[in-house]
Amino acid sequence: MYLPAHFAETRPEQLHRIINDHPLGMMVTHTAAGLEAQHIPFLLDPAQGAQGVLLAHVARANTVWQEVASGDAVMVVFRGVEGYISPNWYPSKHETHRAVPTWNYEVVHAHGTVHVHDDEKFLRGLVARLTRVHEAAQPVPWKMGDAPPDYLSDMLGKIVGLEVRITRLEGKRKLSQNHEARNRAGVIQGLEAQGHPGLAQAMRDASV
Template identity: 65%
Template sequence: MYTPAHFAETRPEELARIIRSHPLGTLVTHGAQGLDANHLPFELDPDAGAHGMLTAHVARANPVWQNCPGECPVMVIFRGAESYVSPNWYPSKHETHRQVPTWNYEVVHAHGMLTIRDDERFVRGVVGRLTRRHEAGEPRPWKMSDSSAEFIDSMLRNIVGIEIAITSLEGKRKLSQNKDERDRLGAAEALQAREQTELAQRMRAP
């Protein structure tokens, strides 16, 4: 990933924030059939290993898990807040007319080694953690015990767990850090007015 120094993000807490705030990652693999990409919700354990651990599950019918008989090198892309930025949002544009359109965004590339975990206990744990996290904001959070044990068991048999030991993290936060403060804040105000609240907040304090 091309990352100019002023856009590079190396702080572990910021990289973890982006992953946790936008957990639907793009798992990129390269096998005998070439490149493949699968979009999966991941759980991050930042304290496991040197750089953390990602866990998820895939449908048993998905060949991605069969294409990795042992450990396989993979990359997972987590795309955070993002939006088009118009030059009209920069105050200086109206004075000098020396601004052009761009796109601001946050992204993390997690590189690591994928291991297949085709065992019921692991898969049940992954599903349980994902469920607790993403149901937490509901008035009456759904839990696996809401359904019969037989039904849940049959669903779990149709999925396979995956575990990715992270070997390195690349982060990029392109938030107009290369612009004058008034232009950066002007773009943030325009994004806020368009209900792009998350990106606007990040641009105010990049």
């Protein structure tokens, strides 16, 4: 990843935040057929291993779990907030006209090794954790016990677990850090007017 120093993000808490807030990762693997990309919701467990682990499951019909060997290198890409930046939002543009469009964004590349878990105990624990995380905001959270035991066992048999043991996290937050303060303020105002408050807030946070 092209990573100018002023856009580099190395703080673990920020990298973890992006992953937790945007858990649908793109896992890139190298198979006999070439490069493959799988789009999978991951759960980050930062307490496991030196760098943490990413946990997920895929449909048994998805052959990715058969196309990788335990310990193969993979990369999982997590995209955070992002959006188009118009040069018209820069006050300096109206003075010099020396400005062009760009795109602001947050992204994390998680490098690691993939390990397949094809056992019900692992899958039950993983699904329970995923459920607690993603159902937490629901008025009446769904829980595994809501499903009939035979149905749940059947559904667990149709998935396979994946664990990515993280060896390196690489982060980039391109949020107009290379612009003067008044241009950054103009971009924040423009984003909010266009209905992108999340990206505007990320820019505010990056300037602190």
